[in-house]
Amino acid sequence: MRIDVVSIFPSYFDGLTLSLLGKAQDSGILDLNVHDLREWTHDRHRTVDDTPYGGGAGMVMKPEPWGEALDALAPDTGRPTIIFPSPAGEVFTQATARELATREHLIFGCGRYEGIDERVFEYAAELGEVRLISLGDYVLNGGEVAVMAMVEAIGRLIPGVVGNPESLVEESHEDGLLEYASYTKPSVWRDREVPPILLSGNHGAIAAWRREQQVERTRARRPDLLDD
Ligand code: ADE
Numbered sequence: 355m356r357i358d359v360v361s362i363f364p365s366y367f368d369g370l371t372l373s374l375l376g377k378a379q380d381s382g383i384l385d386l387n388v389h390d391l392r393e394w395t396h397d398r399h400r401t402v403d404d405t406p407y408g409g410g411a412g413m414v415m416k417p418e419p420w421g422e423a424l425d426a427l428a429p430d431t432g433r434p435t436i437i438f439p440s441p442a443g444e445v446f447t448q449a450t451a452r453e454l455a456t457r458e459h460l461i462f463g464c465g466r467y468e469g470i471d472e473r474v475f476e477y478a479a480e481l482g483e484v485r486l487i488s489l490g491d492y493v494l495n496g497g498e499v500a501v502m503a504m505v506e507a508i509g510r511l512i513p514g515v516v517g518n519p520e521s522l523v524e525e526s527h528e529d530g531l532l533e534y535a536s537y538t539k540p541s542v543w544r545d546r547e548v549p550p551i552l553l554s555g556n557h558g559a560i561a562a563w564r565r566e567q568q569v570e571r572t573r574a575r576r577p578d579l580l581d582d
Pocket of ligand 1 (some may be wrong): 439440487488492493494495496497500513
């Protein structure tokens with residue numbers, strides 16, 4: 355998969371060279387490229403924002419650098435998925451991650467300030483499939499942290515990125531429930547015992563116990579997940 359990220363703070367993404375996503379880039383499974391939006395400015399101050407038409411607080415990102423960035427990154431053939439992180443977008447879930455992990459080319463455009471000139475989204479729709487995606491119902495200072503989270507959630511679902519694919523199956527949200535509790539050695543730690551069933555060797559009973567744990571935890575912590 356190819357991923358292009360456009361941001362005025364490209365160094366945010368240095369962390370994506372670490373760990374599993376770093377290895378995926380080394381092995382060629384993931385081709386991740388981070389670009390500075392200011393590469394596509396032409397004035398001495400490398401300006402990316404201006405005051406909003408109609409007045410109001412804050413600054414708006416100018417359309418011209420975004421237009422040039424999209425022209426440079428969208429291929430002549432094929433339609434990339436162009437994602438703009440925004441608190442005004444659809445909410446990102448594991449299902450979104452699964453869907454986006456099947457794409458060949460993702461372009462992420464990180465907005466800052468009060469947002470990006472609306473015409474950029476219209477123009478982007480001529481080049482690819484546009485998605486405005488929110489990490490959740492809270493406001494970040496810009497899209498960078500949201501894109502880091504999305505790239506990690508999507509990237510680990512690309513076949514070959516996570517060494518043992520079975521570990522992807524038993525996670526929170528993969529089956530609509532929260533994950534069960536995990537334990538390792540020692541079997542007694544500071545007077546706390548591991549639930550005896552896990553030491554029983556009875557795999558059927560263990561699976562049933564874990565399932566029950568998942569349902570109980572989901573009911574207690576995230577009853578909204580059980581609603582539908
Ligand atoms: N930019 C600012 N807040 C955001 C959020 N909650 N999700 C995605 N992008 C954002």
